[in-house]
Amino acid sequence: MTTATGYAPNRTLPLRVEFVRQFKRRRTLAMFGLLLALPWVLVIAFQIGPQRGQEQSLRISDLATQSGLNFAAFALSVSASFLLVVAVALFCGDTVASEANWSSLRYLLAAPVPRDRLLRQKLIVALAYSASAVICLPLMALLAGTLAFGWDDIQVPVTGEVIPALDVLPRFGIVIGYALVSQLVVAALAFLISTMTDSPLGAVGGAVGLWIVCTILQAVEALGVLREFLPTFWNNAWLDALQPELDWSGMTKGASVSITYAAILIAVAFRRFRHKDVVS
Amino acid sequence: MKRVAALVVALALIGVTTWLVWPSAPDVRGQDQKITVVDGPAGDQRVELDTTFFPPPGGGKAPVVLLAHGFGGSKQSMRDQAVRLAQEGYAVLTWSARGFGRSTGQIALNSPDYEVKDVQQLIDWLAKRPEVQLDAAGDPRVGIAGGSYGGAIALMTAAFDQRVDAIVPQITWSDLADALFPNAAATAPSAGQSSAAEEGDAAPSGGGAEQAGGVFKRMWAGIFFGQGVSLDATSLLGPRDAAGPLTPEQARCGRFLPEICDVYQKVAETGTATPEAVALLRRSSPVTVADRIKAPTLLLQGQRDSLFPLSHADANANAIAAAGTPVSMGWFDGGHDGGNGEADWLFEQSSAWFARYLKGEGSGAPPVSAFTVTRDGGRDPGTRQRILLHPETGSYPGLGGTDTTTVELQGPEQNIVNPPGGSPASISTVPGIGGLLGGQAGGVSIDMPGQSAAFESVPLTTPLQLTGSPSATIRVSGQGTATLFAKLYDVADSSQLPVLPAGLVAPLRVTIPEGAGSVTATVQLPAVDHRFAVGHRMRLVVTTTDMGFATPAQPATYQVSLASPVLAVPTVRTLAAAPTGVAWWVWAMPLASVVVATVLLAVGRRRRPARGASPLEGNLATSPNGATVTAASASADGGPDVPLEIRGLTKAYRNGERAVDGLSFRVEQGQVLGLLGPNGAGKTTTMRMMMGLIQPDEGEIRIFGERVTPGAPVLSRLGSFVEGPGFLPHLSGRDNIDLYWAATGRPTADAHFDEALEIAGLGKALDRAVRTYSQGMRQRLAIAQAMLGLPDLLVLDEPTNGLDPPQIREMREVLKRYARDGRTVIVSSHMLAEVEQTCSHVVVMQRGRLVSTGPVSQLLSSAAVANGHGPRLEDVFLDLIGDKR
8 A cells, every 4th residue: 555644544634624614615604694693683573563462372473572482483483494404405515516616626536535535524514514504593593582582481382381491491402403303304415416416506406496396295185194204294393392292203203204315315425426437 | 317217217117017006995896785674563564674785895704884874864875984894804784774765664763663673684684694704693793883873773773682793883872862851950959058068969960851851952853853954964965865745744754753753843842851752762762771782882972062962972881881891982073063073083993993893803903992082183293284183091981080170260140131032042053054164163152141141260370171071060049940051161361252162052951949049050061172271261151042952932030150169170181192102114214224325335335346456565665755655566567666557548438439448558757748639639537537536447547556446545646737726716825725735634744835835936815715816826726736745646737728938937847856856747738849848758649549658759759850850749749640731
């Protein structure tokens, strides 16, 4: 085995390097800026919007101003179905395709960074960025909501029961955890497309597009039980974590479906990329 | 793309084949049959019953299920259900009861003298069928299911015929007298007695009709007896079976037995139960004979049923269970007032019950719990559609629940009046059309002002799940016999209408003893399953009128107060959602996917094993720049000292055209090799293969004796610049270089940044973002990047593109100097003069093939001297590629 001095395949492309390479990108910063600003925009919207009377409604949007926790739940509910999907698709779909687009991919591969390792490191970093995106939104919403509406107990949508704030914090952790797991399939899909194309926007758009197709299919009731296996079907299952009776069934099913798709999609991504002719 | 298309086609083929081959449900054919039976008290009336027999589609002998239709229906109403049940492996018989459909005879309200005898003879008939499994000669394995009128015949037949092995009566009555003349009050004269005395006073249920007679359920009774109105919605859709103009007798009584018709007309006129009427209705009531039922019974009763409320199923269950017969109870979302109906769930439960008691324990049917209640399960996490939950418990606790929560009611004594003529009347449920309204919240409930007294609790601090029949004790002051209606509202707040759970009211008739002035009555409120949410109030309302009932026409005034401030609310603690367990796929699917993923990765590990790349133990040599070299296989060809050796290299495009075709050449240490060829000669493809970016179809490339594969470690000794620069545009030139080196994972000290950056010559621009660079600047930075770490083999593709003449000249010197130190440089270029001056050796390619190779000097000397001056590389080149112009 003949190598250059100091070269070891398992030391190539350290995570720290990949983090720095991605962090200084405008789209990274813009996406985080948007996610961190959104709760404040919502707060302002609630403050200047016409105040509803004392009419007591139990919809999640009407409960948003009850407390910081309610507000955070609301912020998550409005963003989980699309904004976070786009964020995750962006971080995971852009990562390889943009390198191909810049032609820097071939120099990394010739450095050489072994292909599996390149994908692994990029996947880890992309998932880390995605996770921080998913986490930072509800946390900022919690902060913004607490400052704006106070630290009160959470009022449960639909039934109107009140759960002490401290009791609901772990539940909130479950919500965020589930949101992370359910976005795994978006991440994997975007990542797979990213390894197949030179166009970063193609990868992001492809993942979001397939996501939308799934959401549409989900509305076809005729599909019956088959819909349960659509990756989008259990997207809102985290709402169960905010019910007085914590119900895991929806979330376990959602996690199961998500992990299943993610594992296969990522395996296909590695398999394809391993022998792919890099011509970009 | 072809592979994807092939995959799609394959999947489509598999799908279509599966669809075609998939076993469809067995074909069920019904055999229409007229069966003549003889019945009547004396057993002398011949009646022809219109039946359809569905043999088990699988052939052989099977248990048989009789499906009885509801009031106003016929055998046609049961057809779909019969087919479905037959597909589960039963023989099924449907029939139009006497007086219905095309059967002859008159309606006798499931009388033991008539309908029961009919069904017994149907069982006799079934016992002779070859398709029917027998327990003994003349005793088939038989179950009966049906709703409403059909449910009652199931109970009645099971009581009179011990051959029946299992029954599933649905939304039916236990006591027809009590159903039509209910009284929910148990009274005790209470001239100023303390309410505490009555606390232990249990309310007898179903006793009302015997005492003074309950309150006549006018509208339901009218619908029940009026032949024009059907309880079975499906019969309204199909063509009417009745033919011919009606005779006066038919017009008066329809197809009812005249004696029943007479009794009804009398009762309906007065609104009070006569002893004859009670006796007649009792004869058709399972409660009188339920203790004889030995067939395991699954009672399915609708929660939204003001005709036969849950208390009827409760009475049946208690009577049957008292005889030691297995009984299960289900309260589903449906009934005569509408609701969901839950047809599928009812079918599943019935099917499971029959599987257990007709097919036997080993049939693998899911167990049916002793008590199941359908509840609103909120929204499905996936669809956000409303879903129904079926919590269940192992024993049926009755209407009293397992526990009792007491809720304190408040309210002063209130005056209420009975309006003259009983109109306007309060509205709770409008019989007969409840199913059409179909509201979830229980439709409209209106209490007329001045007619109702209300007693309310404080807002609840915890949710309260009421399951059963709550009770309250009220005191009624006034004179005579008071007809009152008690109902329990769920009051959310002032902005929402109060909800009357299931739209049910408890009618009561209390007689105030002469001179006592008041009477205390314990009221059993309607049995419901309802969740009172936090912050809601419970409101007990007592009214004098209700549209569905006959009320006195005389005006009257009563004072109603709470005899005891306590509302006893039964709850069933043990009711829990069925432990559905985790669906098998929840854990199986991720596991399977991980296995599939592992296989995908393992199978695709290597397309071709690398030959001769195995590292052998050998003497360590040190390369010129200090790189450690482990001697690989010391074969004569391509040893560790040979920077590059290419043998038989072939790469074809997708369309089969060969970009590189059998290319072989060798580069020795210290050479500056010029790779020449016209556009499309395969130079760049070859270089990409050197970098491990493209895999050759045939042949191999060895760098320092190591075969090049994607990411082969030996590539660390290769510096490359191929087909333009590749930088992260948002980073500065310096960051790009730093991060690139960091990505190689090699020590910073080995990078020789200064030397490389000097070649780039970017000066201050190095700290600007690369996106601001000109083409030439990027070019120089990329060459600098290729030289990072001073690789032993440097591959440059068109390095002088975008450089100005001084820079070209400088680059020439750099490359020469670079090779002089014992390193090797491969340059591809179009600028032949440049190559001539820079390179020691050349390789000329055309159409992917090697045309010539050797030292530049040798190449030049071999060429013919043309037009006076010495040979130029350009001429030689053009000559070689055969393009002389």
